[in-house]
Amino acid sequence: MARPWLVAALVGALCLGLGAPAAAQPPPAPGGAGSRVAEVDRVVVRWWVRGRPETPRFIFARELAFEARVEALADGIVPAPGLEVPYADKHVRAAIQRHVAESMLADLQQESEVEPATEAESIAAAAKIARHTEAARGFLERRIGDRPGQGRSRLAEALSAEGLTGPELDVMLRRQARAGLYLDERVAPMLEPDEAELADVHRRGDTPYTDVPFEAARADVKNWLIATRLATALERYFRSARQRVEVEIVRAAP
Numbered sequence: 291m292a293r294p295w296l297v298a299a300l301v302g303a304l305c306l307g308l309g310a311p312a313a314a315q316p317p318p319a320p321g322g323a324g325s326r327v328a329e330v331d332r333v334v335v336r337w338w339v340r341g342r343p344e345t346p347r348f349i350f351a352r353e354l355a356f357e358a359r360v361e362a363l364a365d366g367i368v369p370a371p372g373l374e375v376p377y378a379d380k381h382v383r384a385a386i387q388r389h390v391a392e393s394m395l396a397d398l399q400q401e402s403e404v405e406p407a408t409e410a411e412s413i414a415a416a417a418k419i420a421r422h423t424e425a426a427r428g429f430l431e432r433r434i435g436d437r438p439g440q441g442r443s444r445l446a447e448a449l450s451a452e453g454l455t456g457p458e459l460d461v462m463l464r465r466q467a468r469a470g471l472y473l474d475e476r477v478a479p480m481l482e483p484d485e486a487e488l489a490d491v492h493r494r495g496d497t498p499y500t501d502v503p504f505e506a507a508r509a510d511v512k513n514w515l516i517a518t519r520l521a522t523a524l525e526r527y528f529r530s531a532r533q534r535v536e537v538e539i540v541r542a543a544p
Contacts (some may be wrong), residue, residue: 317404337390337537339428349389356452357385361443363434369451377386388521390535391528395469402472422467425461425481428471430463431519432513436498470516473523491515 338345347350361381406412418464434448435441449459474481483491488511491497492504495512499507528535 293461305338332542333540335386336388336540337535339394339531340534347393349386352452353455354382354389354460356448356454357389358382359448359452359460360430360526361385361388363448368444369447386537387528388524389523390537391531393537394531395472395524395527396465397532398470398476399472402476412484419464421469422465422471422481425516426463426466426470429517430466432510432517433521433531434538438510450540453469469524473520473527477523479517480523483515488515 324473331352331354333348335349335355336346337349338347358377358381361384362377365381367381371432406415431441433441433447434444445459449455470481488508489504492499492507492511497507497511499510499514502510505509
């Protein structure tokens with residue numbers, strides 16, 4: 291699937307120092323084993339952390355296009371029906387930075403998890419990840435839509451526009467869930483604000499739900515607060531880790 295806006299934005303990201311271009315990859319032979327995959331998706335970003343042997347890691351075009359679309363929606367840019375959005379390169383850079391930060395934190399969270407000793411512990415651990423993955427879906431919907439149901443419909447539209455499936459989204463949400471858990475457990479509590487804190491945020495008018503009674507807006511206020519805290523924490527983490535991370539834009543072969 292051609293994405294001219296993504297190519298242009300990646301070039302802009304290059305010019306602004308996000309990464310250096312990697313060597314062009316040779317195209318697969320016509321009819322070869324990789325030809326069908328190449329038509330559907332390809333690697334557009336390669337990144338790694340210095341000193342970690344399990345890297346490099348890769349970001350694919352459809353995935354990055356979706357994540358950049360989310361950043362644009364979160365920035366208040368809404369596509370007109372049937373039209374492609376001319377996303378700015380800042381949205382692609384933000385998407386790459388968030389992807390890398392989430393991946394690094396998710397890796398740290400997995401490394402810190404204790405191997406379950408019993409079947410009951412294994413079930414509990416899986417349930418915990420599932421619960422936080424579903425919560426991550428709510429945070430994502432909250433980032434891209436203010437009104438009830440708006441975020442859900444925009445998420446469905448973004449997935450359809452970039453050809454992503456539900457299972458592919460679930461992989462992203464599990465990464466986000468693990469990253470959030472690490473920040474919550476190792477940096478500062480942010481996933482479970484108490485009732486008094488939510489009421490105070492609502493009363494101050496910091497959220498988009500000032501005109502809605504607190505009782506009716508409680509869930510939306512909670513998701514807004516957590517999503518805002520996570521976004522800030524991820525940005526700070528990426529800035530602190532930037533010197534250890536190498537990011538390369540992988541240009542397509544001519």
